Amino acid sequence: AQTVTQSQPEMSVQEAETVTLSCTYDTSENNYYLFWYKQPPSRQMILVIRQEAYKQQNATENRFSVNFQKAAKSFSLKISDSQLGDTAMYFCAFMKYGGGADGLTFGKGTHLIIQP
Amino acid sequence: NAGVTQTPKFQVLKTGQSMTLQCAQDMNHEYMSWYRQDPGMGLRLIHYSVGAGITDQGEVPNGYNVSRSTTEDFPLRLLSAAPSQTSVYFCASSEGQDYNEQFFGPGTRLTVL
Numbered sequence: 001a002q003t004v005t006q007s008q009p010e011m012s013v014q015e016a017e018t019v020t021l022s023c024t025y026d027t028s029e030n031n032y033y034l035f036w037y038k039q040p041p042s043r044q045m046i047l048v049i050r051q052e053a054y055k056q057q058n059a060t061e062n063r064f065s066v067n068f069q070k071a072a073k074s075f076s077l078k079i080s081d082s083q084l085g086d087t088a089m090y091f092c093a094f095m096k097y098g099g100g101a102d103g104l105t106f107g108k109g110t111h112l113i114i115q116p
Numbered sequence: 117n118a119g120v121t122q123t124p125k126f127q128v129l130k131t132g133q134s135m136t137l138q139c140a141q142d143m144n145h146e147y148m149s150w151y152r153q154d155p156g157m158g159l160r161l162i163h164y165s166v167g168a169g170i171t172d173q174g175e176v177p178n179g180y181n182v183s184r185s186t187t188e189d190f191p192l193r194l195l196s197a198a199p200s201q202t203s204v205y206f207c208a209s210s211e212g213q214d215y216n217e218q219f220f221g222p223g224t225r226l227t228v229l
Contacts, residue, residue, distance in 0.1 A: 044223075045220035108158055109158055
């Protein structure tokens with residue numbers, strides 16, 4: 001079974017600053033995918049970014065980028081030029097190739113607060 | 117496209133009551149799943165389906181039943197609700213089991229007294 005650990009229960013930064021959310025995982029799988037999901041107060045789960053483990057290049061989506069370190073089993077999310085709308089819970093998630101009964105394995109989340 | 121819809125948004129039950137949480141998607145996705153989210157926790161997989169007529173258990177299936185008679189619908193049944201089933205329930209769908217993006221419904225907040 002896989003485990004995902006997010007060691008920062010809550011983080012707070014000023015608007016326009018850059019913030020990095022940490023995520024580590026444990027797995028014996030070699031082929032897998034990693035995701036960051038955002039959950040604003042509306043409760044809706046929104047995919048922020050995803051990474052295939054076989055790709056060495058870090059994924060980027062506009063202001064969001066990841067630092068994927070496969071050997072260290074680390075998958076951090078960097079948010080640049082943070083905005084008030086980025087305030088939300090952020091969940092790191094793992095899925096092994098083929099998904100199946102394990103589905104997505106989530107961390108406990110980091111509550112990110114962007115201060116005006 | 118409406119995406120993934122869930123009804124109801126909120127529900128309060130008494131211990132021992134039964135109910136069905138509805139989930140529907142209009143994207144012709146083969147894969148559908150149910151998760152529960154408890155306070156301070158990430159989502160955990162309850163049941164999933166890889167297509168009409170095929171369902172299987174996830175990490176926390178006890179106390180829940182599912183069926184998949186059509187591609188569009190994937191209801192979750194609580195036969196005898198218990199306070200431990202108080203949670204927020206999310207339905208998700210995707211084109212396939214793995215890399216494809218999982219689209220989540222808005223969730224159902226269930227309280228069992």
